[in-house]
Amino acid sequence: MVTIGDVAKAAGVSRSTVSYALSGKRPISPEVRDKIDSVIRSLNFTPNAGARALATSQTHVIALLAQFYADEFAPAMMQYILGVTDRARDLGYDTLLVTEPDGVAALRRISNSRMVDGFVLLNVAEHDSRLEVLRKAGQPGALVGLPGDPRGLDVFDLDFEATGALMVDHLHSLGHREIILVSQPQHVVERGGAYVWRLADAARARAEELGIRLHAHHSASSQPEVGTDLARLLETHPDATGLLLNNEAAAAALPSVLSARSLRVPEDLSVIGRYSDDFARTFSLPYSSVDSAAAELGRRAVEQLVAHIQGEADARVVELTPPKILDRGSTAAPPA
């Protein structure tokens, strides 16, 4: 392995001079700098990351803690992850992807061993046991997902309350007066998936305000149950003219359910989902939707985290992204 000592020797200077040439932290004469640069290139020298971390207490690595539940929609996670890793690299950081089931233990282990300069947590729950560990950790943290108590941490999430209200507003303004909301399964709520009830509660409140009927239900998040659930809901509420989906699997299952019942969108039924644009494109979902902005949330979390690591962040921040409807033509006035 080629070390800074090898470079120094070959360039005929001291190790500290090479180090300063690398970091630019003090002036180097042009000749010396050129000599060092050429030696570095010819020897193909790259500083040893471990040694540098030991000397500076900076690893230039962030940890990304992702939790996967067997019953949740794994592919959606990819967009968050890419947002994080891509932005991190742009800012000069590599990303340690941590997927072990015991997030608390992982956080402790990685924090204590000083492998990283900071943490990004995905899939944050209402009462997330990782947060108290994170608050005591020596490194800053940013969350994707709004917990009950965000104190001391940077938080990024879609504004699910505004999303619920917006969906209802949209259908109401088209003339709908009875609509169905399909949420994630009950057990997602029980696990602390606050976005489920945040959207549902806001939708319910807005519906009441506007004087329209909203039937809020949970459905399964995998086949074949989700298909059955959807069919049953349509049957139970034959007068509903609008459908709101806060459940990716339900969105994926809907086309076949509707075609089996010969229901056309938007002629017979207006539909709005809440999922990522990428998801919609991949699975050819023809429904207008509120974009979950996964990659963007991941990017923002990293930016804020890095600002904190580098001491440039003034204060802690809770940033809720306003919902936007991507119009795919799946809503219209209700059938006469």
Place this chain on the structure above:
Amino acid sequence: MVTIGDVAKAAGVSRSTVSYALSGKRPISPEVRDKIDSVIRSLNFTPNAGARALATSQTHVIALLAQFYADEFAPAMMQYILGVTDRARDLGYDTLLVTEPDGVAALRRISNSRMVDGFVLLNVAEHDSRLEVLRKAGQPGALVGLPGDPRGLDVFDLDFEATGALMVDHLHSLGHREIILVSQPQHVVERGGAYVWRLADAARARAEELGIRLHAHHSASSQPEVGTDLARLLETHPDATGLLLNNEAAAAALPSVLSARSLRVPEDLSVIGRYSDDFARTFSLPYSSVDSAAAELGRRAVEQLVAHIQGEADARVVELTPPKILDRGSTAAPPA
């Protein structure tokens, strides 16, 4: 930060004794060991990873190089990644997820800086420019995806040739004599996606052997083009009774194409796909398929890589997983 020196002082022993107690590399008297253990717990000591890496030249981190193409099926990647990260952790390794577009530069940078003990490469192409860099790197590497020249590297992939033959065999044995194969887009092949032609060539060869007609086509991998492509193929080959899919997006788009044409599976058309079981479940794809075994391939790659890192691997290995059809009842005898 609490260091090994703090532990030593509190336990009244030398730093080396604490280190040996940690590693178990030499005998420690029971009393001393107990004392050290209790101090470690009370001080919540974890060795500094950078310092340890510097001293041992072992980071206990592996790099996972994943390439994402805008036109490819990103969600499918998740299963490979989880297979890698989960198995790595079981074996005592953390995973650096590297997604930057220039894989060659990333590999060089990470290898030279000694951040990791080894590499797993995903999405390996027929002529993959990362491979020559990897062969010269100081760390071992394992590939998911069979390149043209696998020398010096461990390779894990689905046996796509056997897959092509198996799919054709299966339909032939049910009585089909004219079938369509839908592959990934042409540009995936051009990028070096050898699995596309490996499956197609083997399917073609087997079809010829058996004396049945095989229409092999590429189709788009996103909507709405893929839907149009499928509809056109069915139109062009009205006598085909079987459909083979080596294109996830086509599989996802097929249900609505078929329902628009009132074609029933398997009564009117037999269908076999090639994708992960997870993908099938999430998107309620009702077609029998050859499982792409993503997580398993990721796991095997890590196991072999770690064996090499730890000097336990005898030789380099090319492991092609035999295809298995998951029967979802989408194939039957052709219509009379």
Place this chain on the structure above:
DNA sequence: CTGAAAGCGCTTACAG
């Protein structure tokens, strides 16, 4: 503008 030296927190021969 440059160099010699201390120090980061570990591990591991060497010595007893």
Place this chain on the structure above:
DNA sequence: CTGAAAGCGCTTACAG
């Protein structure tokens, strides 16, 4: 069974 010391490859005050 245990300790004192060297060394891993960097960075950065300190000194000139």
